[in-house]
Amino acid sequence: MIEVSFLQSCLQLSQGYIDVLKLFIVSVKSGYEANLSLDALHQLVVDCPVNSAGRDLMKEELELRREWMMVVYEMMKVLKKNDEVAQPTNCNDVDTTSQIRVGQVIDFMQQLQQVLQQEDEQSGGQQDVNVALTTQTIETAMEKLPELSQLVNSIDSPVEKAFLMNDVRVALLVFKVLDEERVCLEDSQGTTSRSVGKGGETIPRPPIKGT
Numbered sequence: 001m002i003e004v005s006f007l008q009s010c011l012q013l014s015q016g017y018i019d020v021l022k023l024f025i026v027s028v029k030s031g032y033e034a035n036l037s038l039d040a041l042h043q044l045v046v047d048c049p050v051n052s053a054g055r056d057l058m059k060e061e062l063e064l065r066r067e068w069m070m071v072v073y074e075m076m077k078v079l080k081k082n083d084e085v086a087q088p089t090n091c092n093d094v095d096t097t098s099q100i101r102v103g104q105v106i107d108f109m110q111q112l113q114q115v116l117q118q119e120d121e122q123s124g125g126q127q128d129v130n131v132a133l134t135t136q137t138i139e140t141a142m143e144k145l146p147e148l149s150q151l152v153n154s155i156d157s158p159v160e161k162a163f164l165m166n167d168v169r170v171a172l173l174v175f176k177v178l179d180e181e182r183v184c185l186e187d188s189q190g191t192t193s194r195s196v197g198k199g200g201e202t203i204p205r206p207p208i209k210g211t
Contacts, residue, residue, distance in 0.1 A: 001023070001024075002024060002028060002031075002041075003045055003048045003051075003052060004050060005021075006024055006061075007053050007057070008020040008052075009023075010064075013166070013169070021169070021170070021173060022176070024068070025170065025173055025174055028041070028068070028069050028072040028073070029072055029174075032072070032073055032076045033076075038069060038070060042066060042069060045065070045069075063098065063163075064163065066098070067098050067101070067102060067163065067167060068166070068170050070099075070102050071105060071106075071170045071171050071174075074102055074103075074106045078106060078109070079178065098163075101164055102167060104151065104164075105164070105167045105171050106171065108141070108145055108147070108168070108171075109171045109172070111147075112133070112141055112145060113129070115145070116129045116132045116144075117129055119132070120132070130175075130182075133175040133176075133179070134175055134176040134179045134180075136172050138165060138168050138169060141168065148168070151164070152164060152165065
């Protein structure tokens, strides 16, 4: 699924769509949750006999796919920091530039969480941080994080800038994917995290046939 969804993600992004990119993120996330190291998962993708592009991927495409996979793993590592096991996120084929860039993106995402948390506190709890994270775009993230904006504007190379911007897109979408998963997952009582009122009472849900 990673092999198939990657190229389609790139094509969709150029048209402003993100559905397939979310599928790519979910697929990589599944590897993380299956206790696969990033290096092992990357090798499985490289060895995959499927060639959905109908051609060999260009060097830049291979690097971008590998870097996106690293972004997902690093985001999972940070957001699932309370889990017992954090999967290794190093990948033998990733160069130092990619590692530094991904590290910067992850740092910015953590800063973004902190900024939104502060805004929530200042609003008296009127702003749901999780919801706010899912609505962030590159533009809004740059507005809230001047250092990110400065970094983007300081890059002269169009290729390097595109890599950074796409890494930020992927990282922001990880927030959205996890939140959508959180909403869909039901607990043993058939409620989701958003099915609980402010006072802790369960909000009635309509019965769903077959559940």
